[in-house]
Amino acid sequence: MSIFDSIRRQITPIHPEGYIFIAGFAVAAVVLGWIWSPLGWIGLALTLWCAYFFRDPARLTPLDDHLIISPADGAVSEVGYFTPPPELGLGTDPMPRISIFMSVFDCHVNRAPVAGRISKIAYKPGLFVNADLDKASEDNERNSLIIETPAGRFGVVQIAGLIARRIVCFAHVGDTLAAGERFGLIRFGSRVDVYMPPNARPLVGVGARAVAGETVLADLNGAEPRRAFRLS
Incomplete structure (x- = not known):
């Protein structure tokens, strides 16, 4: 396994439903940072939270009909x-x-x-x-x-x-x-x-x-x- 495959396996996927929201938060962070840099950092934190919210990790489901x-x-x-x-x-x-x-x-x-x-x-x-x-x-x-x-x-x-x-x-x-x-x-x-x-x-x-x-x-x-x- 290459180092790139190892890194990719450690990154939790983002559900496609979240892309537009993450992009919106990112744009807002840039605009806020342009207005006042501390606001930009707050916007960045919210953007990271949004990406975390829409995470879609793989799960191991028990196979038992009961x-x-x-x-x-x-x-x-x-x-x-x-x-x-x-x-x-x-x-x-x-x-x-x-x-x-x-x-x-x-x-x-x-x-x-x-x-x-x-x-x-x-x-x-x-x-x-x-x-x-x-x-x-x-x-x-x-x-x-x-x-x-x-x-x-x-x-x-x-x-x-x-x-x-x-x-x-x-x-x-x-x-x-x-x-x-x-x-x-x-x-x-x-x-x-x-x-x-x-x-x-x-x-x-x-x-x-x-x-x-x-x-x-x-x-x-x-x-x-x-x-x-x-x-x-």
Whole structure:
């Protein structure tokens, strides 16, 4: 391996959705620096942050149809039973749900939690309250997917946050996704909810850190005992 290949492997790729924003920050940094040099340095720092925000690292996804993988980087903000959004058509009975909150410092590329076929995509406009709040699942702008699998139907909901103003979904109805495959992103702070079949057993607790495409959130075969957690 050449030194150039080694360097390239150490550099995290940038998602194409971020190019225009990084360019905009860079131009603003130049203009601010021309006005007053300290402002230019602030603009440079913001440009580097923007590039960091839109990073798109490779992930190692466990290959097991019984596992539910995190769709987002961030902190687990809720684990419990909740009624899914009506536009998903999953009924009114509470379902197991795990929510991942993404801060502005987390990678915002979203990945499929399970392998399956997308049977429905529903967008709903709404508010932009803090995505870490309970009411964000009901009130905020969101984009919802139904993924059909042999184990049942899964709902994946991208929720815009206080700063987020754009939900991006690359997938289409009829697409077949592999577990860990990229399907979208949300710009600048947000949340992703995963609604699971009744037999799903959560393996994470509130406050745990999740890595999209890698962290196992739940198990469908019930082989793993329900876990308890403590803060240490």
